[in-house]
Amino acid sequence: MYTATLMPSGEKIVINEKKSLLENLKDNGHYIKSSCGGHATCTDCIVKIVTGEDNVNPPEFNELQLMGNVFHITKERLSCQTFVTGDITVDISAHDKAEDERRLKNKTAAFSNTKKNGPRVRKREEVEEILKERQDRYEQKQEDGQKWYKHWEKDSEQRSKRYGGGKRPREFRTDHIDHERDAKEREQKKLERERREKLAKVSPRSFNDSLKDKSNKENFSSRPAKKSKEEIAEMTSTERPLKSNPERKSFRKKKD
DSSP states (O other), X not given: OEEEEEETTOOEEEEOTTSOHHHHHHHTTOOOOOSSSSSSSOSTTEEEEEEOGGGBOOOOHHHHHHHOSOHHHHOEEEGGGOOBSSOEEEEOTTOOHHHHHHHHHHHHHHHHHHHHHOSOOOOXXXXXXXXXXXXHHHHHHHHHHHXXXXXXXXXXXXXXXXXXXXXXXXXXXXXXXXXXXXXXXXXXXXXXXXXXXHHHHHSOOOHHHXXXXXXXXXXXXXXXXXXXXXXXXXXXXXXXXXXXXTTSOOOSOOOO
16 A cells, blocks of 8 residues: 655555545545546546656556656646555646636536527517618618619719720631632642652762661672672773872881
8 A cells, every 4th residue: 555645735645556546535435527428538537746756657558648758848637547556646726626627617607697588589679770771771772783784885984984895896807818818838848858759869868878678788788899800900091999009108107
């Protein structure tokens, strides 16, 4: 059995290990505010552990979800989720029964006055005055709407506001359109395009394009065919290839 010292009175009570701190305090006749009945769904039963922080169980998930992991800073715990494992000192000064009853009474005072007095009933004079105000607003709205009706027929000097209506739309300009001329231009462009395509087919192909064409690959070669000695001998002096000039100086190093 462990003892818990209550602040600020300094009273000491005996703690039952199998019960929570909330149940132990209520069993000893101390008031602790609680709205959920000890199910960790409210934060009304908060108490402050002054001493003996290591003599209580660590916070569980339900408590961390409400309070956060700030016990090492605030020293506050939910008394319904706190189980004592040693002597501790607890501050319960935040739980005042008289103050809680006063707040509850002020909160429900408006509802009690409504039940006593009953629904508000307006007098005939008040109802007539409200109806007259509504009729005046409706007539003013109708009068403002009449200013817009056929405003383009009214004198422009009388209009204080410039309106966007009452104007004829601007006609489209069509004098520059000539369908026959456009048709001739399209026909000329078509003929010019066909002529360019025909020339592109007749023009000689490049070396890379000829290599891609397998049919012309054998007939096309980057180097001319090698001539035999008989063909070279039959060539005239002008057609015969020039031989190397023996008088030409060589800059290569002679081998020893």
